[in-house]
Amino acid sequence: METSKDAYWKANIRLVIGCLIVWFTVSFGCGILLVNFFNQFQVGGYKLGFWFAQQGSIFTFLVLIFFYAIRMNTLDRKYGVRED
Amino acid sequence: MDLQTLTYITIGLSFVLYIGIAIWSRASSTGDFYVAGKHVHPVANGMATAADWMSAASFISMAGLISFLGYEGGMYLMGWTGGYVLLAMLLAPYLRKFGKFTVPEFIGDRYYSQLARVVAVICLIFISFTYVAGQMRGVGIVFSRFMEVPVETGLFIGMGIVFIYAVLGGMKGITYTQVAQYCVLIFAYTVPAVFIAINATDNPLPQLALGSELSDGSGYLLDKLDKTLMDLGFGDYTSPFNDKSMIDVCAITLALMVGTAGLPHVIVRFFTVPRVRDARISAGWALLFITILYTTAPAVGALSRMNLITTVNGVDGSGTSYAAIPAWFKTWENSGLLAWYDHNGDSKVQYAAGNAFAGNGKPVFEGEQRGPHRERVTSNPGEGKRVGDAPFANEVYVDRDIMVLANPEIAGLPDWVIALIAAGGIAAALSTAAGLLLVISSSVSHDLLKGTFAKNISDRTELMAGRIAAGVAISIAGYLGLHPPAFVAQVVAFAFGLAASSLFPVILMGIFNKRMNKWGAISGMLTGLTFTLGYIIYFKGVFIEPFAANIPENWILGISPEGAGVIGMALNFTVATIVARNTAPPPPHIQQLVDDIRVPGSS
Known part of the structure; x- marks a missing residue:
């Protein structure tokens, strides 16, 4: 078991950056900057870009937070910093 | 049973519930009063955060905002939810590890400076009072519309209820009442949404109904809405950037996200859970509970816009004669949120693009005077010009708050659903008001009194001071609700802009940048x-006349005052970094503190 707090912090930062890239891509990317491109595609009655802006990005945020929280629990254990 | 009685019973029962919870969860120490003793389960905290966050504006106004903005409504949806990602990953866990009571306390300790703490208190109080005035007003409006009491009476009842549980229970009382209020408000929001979704598309899930075909066989809802709106001279519903430019949509979305993450009454909710990992997962639960409402709202927005158009313009799209208009139209006309002026003199009510009334588009009523069709008389009709290829000029003013409040009536839903909407609106307003009042009172009793001006007071005295501060804050909020300053609408942009440009960057750098020192912060x-305040005042004019027209040509980089927080935030980061580089680094024990808050278990 590693105990280095620096290593724990670096792993945390890597995870946060990864999550924030996804966060940016779905909301600002698919929902705003590339919305016209994605609007060419139709899923059911939704234009895809419109769907990202009003539904998809919110669902992605939700998955991201739970993913982060669960991954961090694993890191807490791996680096021996888990609270009782 | 008539609607009036039903509404009284529903609201009365919800109040009994809130007061019961308040008595059961009284606060007995400052720890209870500020952070509910740090014993709140992460799921319960998630629910409380959701109620805390979703205000009268989310409940009453947001779907209406979306229904008139179409695609651009997405900036509110993404902005007000995306902030939770930032909160969960960049702020909440570390502030929980820090383990004290208030946001200014963190800023004061991390930057070893009373001055920083006091500046933070000032930001916090300004942000929170702006917000709370709007909530109290919301309570008054719901009361006056649904229970037919004057706005003032409604306001006093609301103040009384908040007073009981905020003063008695502090954070502990507020937390568990917010859990109950979440249940009331989400039930009240989703039930009518499911009904109208089934009515229009046969699909009970609003999230799917929005992308479904209409049950009358006229194709997809959004396609039909696009076409109908274009025929009436509006921009289409789903295409981007009809109302705002791309850069402005980006800036506003980011300002709302960062502002959300920097709002003190939201941050402080994460101080109430037992452990760091609870703070992380609790942000997830909070967003889950918020998502239920926020993904329903776009469906409510689109469906109610469609309903409004078909009801007013009739099946053949030529308008409905005023004599045959449904009863809800006249009810809301009586409350001043709807108005009709017969521009083409055909006795029919017709809805299309453009303002039916002159000036800012809002009707000015001639008291209770009635015109030839028994409609309310207005003194400022517009020119009655057609927009684009619209078949007629717009004759109707619709306040966007109606889209949620009148939706059950427009869709012809039973009375108990309407009563439920009233209880839900009040729950949304009260829960947010209570959360805001608590951060105001704790920053006064804890940061200003105990932390700065009267360091020797005992725990009991501090608790008493907290209760008195809460009482005073409620009275001020009530006063602001009764006499809303003319600039209330303008200052809403302040709350997010200020949180984004002042508190958020400072907290973030306090955690992630060890070199950041007190002068930088x-x-x-x-x-x-200063920048954000200045930018908003420059274009919107608060207390004074605006200096320049609030139009894209005048804005920096095409960013409107609503998105100014983003520029303010960038300036904050830049200035802080430059200043910190050229002044002494923080002392060793502060660097130790930063190391400490980054890691959960150890000390």
């Missing part, structure tokens, strides 16, 4: 604050 906060 103070100069950064002041720069962000």
Whole structure:
């Protein structure tokens, strides 16, 4: 078991950056900057870009937070910093 | 049973519930009063955060906002939810590890400076009072519409209820009442949404109904809405950037996200859970509970816009004669949120693009005077010009708050659903008001009194001071609700802009940048604050006349005052970094503190 707090912090930062890239891509990317491109595609009655802006990005945020929280629990254990 | 009685019973029962919870969860120490003793389960905290966050504006106004903005409504949806990602990953866990009571306390300790703490308190109080005035007003409006009591009476009842549980229970009382209020408000929001979704598309899930075909066989809902709106001279519903430019949509979305993450009454909710990992997962639960409402709202927005158009313009799209218009139209006309002026003199009510009334588009009523069709008389009809290829000029003013409040009536739903909407609106307003009042009172009793001006007071005295501060804050909020300053609408942009440009960057750098020192933080906060305040006042004019027209040509980089927080935030980061590089680094024990808050278990 590693105990280095620096290593724990670096792993945390890597995870946060990864999550924030996804966060940016779905909301600002698919929902705003590339919305016209994605609007060419139709899923059911939704234009895809419109769907990202009003539904998809919110669902992605939700998955991201739970993913982060669960991954961090694993890191807490791996680096021996888990609270009782 | 008539609607009036049903509404009284529903609201009465919800109040009994809130007061019961308040008595059961009284606060007995400052720890209970400020952070509910740090014993709140992460799921319960998630629910409480959701109720805390979703205000009268989310409940009453947001779907209406979306239904008139179409695609651009997405900036509110993404902005007000995306902030939770930032909160969960960049702020909440570390602030929980820090383990004290208030946001200014963190800023004061991390930057070893009373000055920084006091500046933070000022930002916090300004942000929170702006917000709370709107909530109290919301309570008054719901009361006056649904229970037919004057706005003032409604306001006093609301103040009384908040007073009981906020003063008695502090954070502990507020937390568990917010859990109950979440249940009331989400039930009240989703039930009518499911009904109208089934009515229109046969699909009970609003999230799917929005992308479904209409049950009358006329194709997809959104396609039909696009076409109908274009025929009436509006921009289409789903295409981007009809109302705002791409850069402005980006800036507003980011300002709302960062502002959300920097709002003190939201941050402080994460101080109430037992452990760091609870703070992380609790942000997830909070967003789950918020998502239920926020993904329903776009469906409510689109469906109610469609309903409004078909009801007013009739099946053949030529308008409905005023004599045959449904009863809800006249009810809301009586409350001043709807108005009709017969521009083409055909006795029919017709809805299309353009303002039916002159000036800012809002009707000015001639008291209770009635015209030839028994409609309310207005003194400022517009020119009655057609927009684009619209078949007629717009004759109707629709306040966007109606889209949620009148939706059950427009869709012809049973009375108990309407009563439920009233209880839900009040729950949304009260829960947010209570959360805001608590951060105001704790920053007064804890940061200003105990932390700065009267360091020797005992725990009991501090608790008493907290209760008195809460009482005073409620009275001020009530006063602001009764006499809303003319600039209330303008200052809403302040709350997010200020949180984004002052508190958020300083907290973030406090955690992620060990080299950041007190001079950097103070100069950064002041720069962000001054710029954002200045930018909004420059274009919107608060207390004074605006200096320049609030139009894209005048804005910096095409960013409207609503998105100014983003520029303020960038300036804050830049100035803070430059100043910190050229002044002494923080002392060793502060660097130790930063190491400590980054890691959960150890000390």
